[in-house]
Amino acid sequence: MADADTRPNVLLVLTDQERxxxxxxxxxPVETPAIDSLSSDGTRFDRAFTPISICSSARASLLTGQFPHGHGMLNNCHEPDAIQPNLPADLPTFSEELVAAGYDLTYTGKWHAGRDQTPADFGFSYLGGSDDHHDDIDAAFREYREECGVPVDEAELEAALYTGDDPRDGSDGTLVAAKTAVDVxxxxxxFLTERTIDAIEAHADGDKDGPFFHRTDFYGPHHPYVVPDPYASLYDPDEIDPPASYAETYDGKPQVHENYLAYRGVTDFDWDTWAEAIAKYWGFVTLIDHQLERILETLDERGLAGETVVVHASDHGDFAGSHRQFNxxxxMYDDTYRIPLQIRWPGVTDGGATCSLPVHLHDLAATFLELADVPAPDSFDSRSLVPVLENSGEPxxxxxWRDSTFAQYHGDEFGLYSQRMVRTDRYKYVYNGPDIDxxxxxxxxxxxxxxxxxxxxYVDVRRNMRNRLVEWMDETADPNRVWVTDALETAS
Structure with a gap:
């Protein structure tokens, strides 16, 4: 093992459903000064993609370095129809490898990568911040709010939007967005930022020999987009223009795309409704960014910034009105599959570098291990980004380096729906088992x-992209590869 003094600390800040x-x-025009600082001081990846746009599946991929068909958590673990509620106990994870290599691991915030498992089962000391719906780990945040004098269930909401026939009627719809009367x-x-600052300060004041790996998983900007002022009023809905994809007609698309408008309850949302929701979504992004700013300031103040690699990413994106969709x-549009990724490594990354190589969220698993001088397990479908970081964003x-990314979808509460996707810089091909590709x-x-x-x-392009998809499925031992390959070979 390398000298502990030479290996960097790592701070991973993972957001939930950030575009x-x-x-x-x-x-x-979303204000993200802290994220922008990571881009200007480090490397920004502009072709980073999640392997799957489902919370549990994507988070399990990040942990195990595998595509979902490898680790088996194909849909959300908390739902009653979860195909696999927990990860296999013998499956290697980057966190357990880091613990074995002498890293001190801490974790706060959303988990959602196992119904009965917790971060502690994978080597982390858990510092709280979960909730019952997703994880049922503890009640730390509820206790915090009780101490603040504003219990979670008693917080008043203003200008709330809901799915359903009437966006102002919450009797049978899902809460989409609102202003909350609580203080920031x-x-x-x-709260999660406070827990993170506590972890950083404990390391700075402690006597542990090994470096630390801390992970903060923010609950947001996932819906409901509920934020207090000034963030609830930071963006004027009247000044938000519809994205180009809002012109979606669904002509020539799989039928499920249009069906999903009704399934999500947003068939009757007009642009004014969407603009109001998007304004809250953007406010949520800025709220989290300002908390990230506090965390980065703590690293500076405690003298740890120069020896800490900071990574910001998201598990997947959010439609937020694009293609007129919710959630x-x-x-398999870029709105939910393309993710932000910034990495700052003081003394190594060139400030302001942009990497245009196609990378996956779970490539971070192998990256973390190389930072710790630990070889990646053979089970990983993950490629370390360290050589790219050391070379100004270039391989x-x-x-x-591959010139495409691979992604998949297996269904969530909607039921099983097999999809595979391959994307290059110019083209995207989506295989839809039940419908038109x-x-x-x-x-x-x-x-x-x-x-x-x-x-x-586009006959030649279609053939080329189908061949690329087959190559990805073969290389990753996708269990659907035989059937899909046969289907594509017989397709016109």
Whole structure:
């Protein structure tokens, strides 16, 4: 094992359902000063993708370094129809490897990678912040709010939006967005930041020889987009323009896309309703960003910034009105599959570097292990980003980096619905087992409005992308590869 004094600390800040474009240079006008600082001081990855747009599955992939079909957690673990509520006990994880290598691991916030398992089962000291719906680990946040004098169940909501026929009627719909009357200090984001600061300060004041790995998992900007002022009023809905994909007609698309409007209860949402919800979503992003700023300031104040690798990413994105959709589902658009990823490694990463290589969320698993001088287990479908970070965002000349990403979907509460996706810089191909496949020219149609799967000018592109998909499925031992390969070979 390498000298503990030479190995960096690692701080992983994972958000829940944060869109890539919120912190992208050409994205909407969302204030993200802390994330922007990580980009300007480190490396920003502009082609980072989740392997699956489902919370439990994506988080299990990050932990195990595997695509979902490898670790088996194919849908959300808390639902009654969970295919696999917990990860196999003998499956290697990056966290257990780090513990064995002498790292001190702490964790706060959302877990959602096992119904009965907790972060403690994977080597972390858990510092609280979960909730009953997703994890049932502890009641730390509820206790915190009791101490603040604002119990969670007693917080008043204003201007609430709900799914269903009447967005102002919450009798049978899902809460989408609202303003809460509590102070910023009473929010879960602030509470998780306090727990994170406590962990950083405990390490700075402690006498442990090994470096630390701390993980903060914010609950947001996942719906419901409930934020207090000033964030609830920070963005004016009247100044938010519809995204290009709002013009979606679903013509030539799989039928489930249009069905999902009714399933999610947003069929009758007009643009004014969406703009109001998006304003709260953006406010949620900025609220979390300001908490990240507090965390980064603590690293500076305690003299740990220079020896700590900081990583910001999200498990997946959020439609937030794009394609007129809410939440996520069997729609493999970039809105939910493309994720933000920034890495700051003082003394190594060039400030302001942009990496345009295609990478996956679970590549972070192998990255963390290489930072700790630990070889990745053979089970990992994960490639370390360290060589790229050390080379100004470019792959070393000796490296043969893939030019595409691979993703999948197996269904969530909607039921099993098999999908596979391969994406290059220009094209995206989606295999839909139950319906028509999809092909998009992202250069001509970045909003992914026109399905070109049957377009005569794209016959060669379609064949090439199908071959790429088969290669990915073969390489990762996807159990559907034989059936899908046969289906694609017989397709016109």
């Amino acid at each position: 890539y474009d919120c912190s992208a240079p050409a994205g909407p 200090e009473d929010t879960r984001a602030y 996520k589902g069997p729609l 070393p000349e000796s490296d043969d 999809e092909l998009y020219d992202l250069e001509a149609d970045p909003a992914e409005l026109q399905n070109l799967i049957d377009h005569p000018a």
